[in-house]
Amino acid sequence: MLKKSLSIILSLTLVLCSCLVLTASAKNDSDEFGFAVASDTHYVHPVKQAGTTLADEGWVTTFNSESESLTNQSGFIIDEFLKECAENPKCQFVLITGDLATHGRDYVSEHEAVAAKFRKFEKETGKQVYVINGNHDNAKDMPVDHKKFTEIYHEFGYDEALSTDEGTCSYSANLNDEYTLVALDTCDERYRVVPNNDITRMDWAVKQIKAAKKQGKKVIMIMHHNLLEHNPFQKLNEKNYVVNTPYSFAGLLADLGVKLVFSGHTHCNNVKSYTSFLGNTIYDFSMSSLGNFPAEYKYFNVTDSKISYETKKINHIDADKLAEVCKGFSNEALEMMKNNLQAYTWSMSYREYSEDLRENISPETLGVEESSALYAKLKPVTDTIKEMSDTPIYGKGGIQEQAAAYGLEIPDSEYKTLNDAMTLAMLRCKIGDKRYNLNSNDFTVLIRLLAFTVRKSIAATADSDILSDANEMLGKLGYKGSVADNMLRDFSEKYGFATPEEKEALAIAYGLWGGYFSDVDGVENRDGAIPGYAVKEANENQFIVMAKKLFKLVIDLLNKIIISFYPVFGK
Numbered sequence: 001m002l003k004k005s006l007s008i009i010l011s012l013t014l015v016l017c018s019c020l021v022l023t024a025s026a027k028n029d030s031d032e033f034g035f036a037v038a039s040d041t042h043y044v045h046p047v048k049q050a051g052t053t054l055a056d057e058g059w060v061t062t063f064n065s066e067s068e069s070l071t072n073q074s075g076f077i078i079d080e081f082l083k084e085c086a087e088n089p090k091c092q093f094v095l096i097t098g099d100l101a102t103h104g105r106d107y108v109s110e111h112e113a114v115a116a117k118f119r120k121f122e123k124e125t126g127k128q129v130y131v132i133n134g135n136h137d138n139a140k141d142m143p144v145d146h147k148k149f150t151e152i153y154h155e156f157g158y159d160e161a162l163s164t165d166e167g168t169c170s171y172s173a174n175l176n177d178e179y180t181l182v183a184l185d186t187c188d189e190r191y192r193v194v195p196n197n198d199i200t201r202m203d204w205a206v207k208q209i210k211a212a213k214k215q216g217k218k219v220i221m222i223m224h225h226n227l228l229e230h231n232p233f234q235k236l237n238e239k240n241y242v243v244n245t246p247y248s249f250a251g252l253l254a255d256l257g258v259k260l261v262f263s264g265h266t267h268c269n270n271v272k273s274y275t276s277f278l279g280n281t282i283y284d285f286s287m288s289s290l291g292n293f294p295a296e297y298k299y300f301n302v303t304d305s306k307i308s309y310e311t312k313k314i315n316h317i318d319a320d321k322l323a324e325v326c327k328g329f330s331n332e333a334l335e336m337m338k339n340n341l342q343a344y345t346w347s348m349s350y351r352e353y354s355e356d357l358r359e360n361i362s363p364e365t366l367g368v369e370e371s372s373a374l375y376a377k378l379k380p381v382t383d384t385i386k387e388m389s390d391t392p393i394y395g396k397g398g399i400q401e402q403a404a405a406y407g408l409e410i411p412d413s414e415y416k417t418l419n420d421a422m423t424l425a426m427l428r429c430k431i432g433d434k435r436y437n438l439n440s441n442d443f444t445v446l447i448r449l450l451a452f453t454v455r456k457s458i459a460a461t462a463d464s465d466i467l468s469d470a471n472e473m474l475g476k477l478g479y480k481g482s483v484a485d486n487m488l489r490d491f492s493e494k495y496g497f498a499t500p501e502e503k504e505a506l507a508i509a510y511g512l513w514g515g516y517f518s519d520v521d522g523v524e525n526r527d528g529a530i531p532g533y534a535v536k537e538a539n540e541n542q543f544i545v546m547a548k549k550l551f552k553l554v555i556d557l558l559n560k561i562i563i564s565f566y567p568v569f570g571k
Contacts, residue, residue: 031178031303031304032301032302032303033090033092033176033301033302034088034090034091034092034299034300034301034302035091035092035093035094035095035175035299035300035302036081036084036085036088036091036093036094036095036297036298036299036300036312037094037095037096037097037222037262037285037287037297037298037299037300038081038094038095038096038097038287038290038297038298039096039097039098039099039134039224039262039263039264039265039287039288039289039290039297040097040098040099040134040264040265040267040287040288040289040290040291040292041074041077041078041096041099041100041101041114041289041290041291042071042074042099042100042101042102042136042289042290042291042292043074043075043078043100043101043102043110043113043114043291044071044072044074044075044101044102044103044110044291045075045109045110045113046071046072046073046075046322046325046326047071047072047326048325048326048327049326049327049328050072050326050327050328050329070291070292070293070295070345070348071102072322072326073317073322073337073341074102074291075113075117076317076318076319076321076322077290077291077295077314077317077341078114078117078290078291079117079317079318080314080316080317080318081290081297081314082094082117082118082121084312084314085121085125085127086121086124086125086127088299090301091127091299092127092176093127093128093129093130093175094121094127094128094129094130095130095131095181095220095222095262096129096130096131096132096156096222097132097134097222097223097224097262097263097264097287098131098132098133098134098135098136098137098223098224098264098265099134099135099136099137099224099264099265099289100114100131100133100134100136100137100153101113101114101136101137102136102291103136104134104136104137104138104144104149105136105137105138105139105142105143105144106142106143106144107143107144108143108144108148108152111137111144111149111152111153112152115152115153115155115156118131118153118155118156119155122155122156128156128160129155129156129157130156130157130173130175130181130183130222131153131156131157131183132157132169132170132183132184132185132222132223132224133146133149133169133185133187133224134187134224134264134265135187135224135225135240135265137149137187138169138187139187139189140189146167146168146169146185146189149169150164150169157171157173157181157183158171160173160174161173162174162180162208162211163204163207163208163211165185165200165201165204167189168185168201169183169185169187170182170183170184170185170201170204170205171183172208172211172212174217175220178216178217178218179217179218179219179220179302180208180212180215180217180218180219180220181219181220181221181222182205182208182209182212182219182220182221182222182258183221183222183223184201184205184221184222184223185201185223185224186201186223186224186225186243187224187225202249202252205221205253206252206256209253209256209257209258210256213256213257218257218259218533219256219257219258220258220260220261220262221253221258221260221261221262222261222262222263223243223261223262223263224263224264224265225240225241225242225243225263225265226241226242226243226246226263226265226266226272226284226286227242227243227246227249227250227253227261227263227282227284228242228246228247228250228272228273228274228284229242229246229272230266230268230270230272230284230286241265241266247274250274250276250282250284251274251276251277251280252276253282254274254275254276254278254280254281254282255276255278255280257280257533258282259281259282259283259307259530259531259532259533260283260285260307261282261283261284261285262284262285262287263284263285263286263287264286264287264289265286266286267288267289267292267293267430268286268288268429268430268432269286269287269288269294269296269311269430269431269432269525269526270286270432270525271283271284271285271286271432271523271524271525271528272284272286272521272523273521273523273530281531283523283530285298285309288311288430288431288432290314293345293346293348293349293427293430294313294342294345294346294349294427294430294431295313295314295341295342295345296311296312296313296314296431297311297312297314298310298311298312299312302532303532304532304533304534304535305531305532305534305535306529306530306531306532306535307529307530307531307532307533308528308529309527309528309529309530310526310527311432311525311526311527313341313342314341314342315340315341315342316337316338316339316340316341317337317338317341318338319334319335319337319338320334320338322334322337346427349427349430350423350424350427353423353426353427354419354420354423357389357419357422357423357426358386358389358390358419359386361382361385361386361512362379362382363375363378363379363382365382365511365512366378366382366473366507366508366511366512367473367511368473368511374469374472374473377458377469378469378473380457380458381453381454381457381458381504381508383457384453384456384457385418385450385453388418388453388456389417389418389419389422390417390418390419391417391418392416392417393410393413393415393416393417393418393420393421393445393449394412399418399449399452402452402456403448403449403452406452406455406456407499408448408451408452408455408499408501409448410445410448410449410452411441411444411445411448413441413442413445415445418449418453421445421446421449422446422512425442425446425512425513426512426513429513431526432525432526433525433526434524434525436513446509447502447505447506447509448502448505449505450505450508450509451499451501451502451504451505452501453505454466454501454504454505454508455501463499463500464500466500466501466503466504467500467503467504469504470500470503470504470506470507471507473504473507473508473511474507474510
């Protein structure tokens with residue numbers, strides 16, 4: 001009789017646990033939804049003639065049609081983005097994380113043009129657009145201040161607002177029955193370039209998150225500036241790109257249950273995570289630019305158990321309409337924009353970055369001022385980089401052959417010249433390519449090319465002096481004292497034996513690329529998945545956790561029953 005009873009109890013327990021798991025799975029499936037996120041649309045009214053500057057037509061800017069900014073194409077890129085969102089049946093809403101218009105502070109008409117596109121999209125699709133401002137969008141005592149910005153974009157979050165933060169562009173709004181959006185203005189009140197995540201704004205955001213939690217809702221956040229550092233010590237190197245208190249604020253948000261944050265500003269496709277002291281993880285998705293290179297956005301699919309994401313490329317625009325309003329594009333360029341916009345923007349950006357590196361690399365671009373004693377030591381190195389920039393890497397008389405005389409082995413690669421290697425490294429950082437880790441061939445080639453320029457330019461310099469210069473240079477970039485020492489030591493350990501030249505090359509690389517090649521946190525930048533809001537950081541669904549607890553309780557109870565009856569039935 002006891003065995004039969006125990007069997008029944010155990011069976012019921014297993015059934016109950018299975019039901020809980022199945023219930024969790026069913027809930028995940030039924031609550032699935034998708035949305036698109038874009039940033040830095042940087043709309044500009046197209047000029048009448050390609051190749052002219054906007055200043056020629058009364059606009060104050062240095063941008064032109066052949067730059068990475070894609071100024072004349074920006075409106076048509078926005079059109080294509082909205083078209084793709086409209087045609088995606090799973091896309092329920094759209095989030096835009098700032099810098100909607102390049103001259104937004106100065107020209108109301110640019111914002112009105114963007115708002116008109118969003119309005120048309122909402123009317124035709126019924127899908128909601130939510131925006132937040134960026135440093136280009138508004139400023140105090142400018143034609144577009146925070147009040148004017150919210151008036152122009154009132155239909156895109158502000159009309160739906162549950163709460164707004166007085167004196168800023170921040171607001172909260174319900175995305176659906178389960179999720180609330182907190183849109184946080186991270187710009188200061190005047191020039192909109194310095195993140196100002198002050199205590200008042202933080203307090204407002206915290207109140208909105210707590211209010212949402214009381215209603216059983218999960219919170220997604222958007223802001224323009226990065227919540228987290230997306231390369232080592234970004235807060236020091238790029239002072240106007242990260243909120244003032246990144247880790248304390250991120251930890252606070254994580255412990256309040258926020259998991260998804262979307263930012264922009266850097267024009268780099270990069271994802272960073274941070275786990276609080278209490279073990280809660282938050283993810284900051286720094287979005288690449290839609291209106292600049294690489295003309296990309298992200299699509300997210302959300303369930304309780306998993307959040308998956310995919311980077312989407314804008315591959316074509318209506319080049320015929322572009323040609324009607326902006327004359328002077330070659331037929332070849334128009335065909336590329338019509339059929340392969342990615343190839344067009346890559347080629348334009350490659351040219352821009354390549355020319356900039358070739359012409360402007362100097363100690364200053366590496367964080368060393370002319371007044372510094374290090375300047376004179378580093379100047380021969382940057383001059384050598386300039387001189388060698390277009391020298392072929394491979395073949396007779398190439399850099400590979402020259403470097404061998406100095407005992408530096410440069411592996412084979414796809415790169416043609418030193419400038420080519422550096423330019424491609426920059427472009428790949430923008431798109432979130434993780435090929436530049438410490439153990440990769442690409443990284444090895446890059447470091448040894450730079451190491452060769454170090455040795456060639458200061459051949460008579462002692463190794464100890466080169467190491468001292470490398471350490472000092474890292475200090476100029478913000479990597480001081482033991483931080484620099486540990487960085488060089490870590491580099492040597494991971495990279496194997498590292499020469500003094502290679503260590504100085506590492507410092508140069510940090511100056512040029514900000515350490516994006518150190519992006520080895522395990523979170524994919526372009527396409528990937530992270531745990532959903534209902535999943536604990538141990539990757540266990542709460543329903544499963546409950547089921548396990550219940551199962552354990554039942555087992556413990558069964559053990560007690562067996563022990564109590566054992567003297568009677570054990571004989």
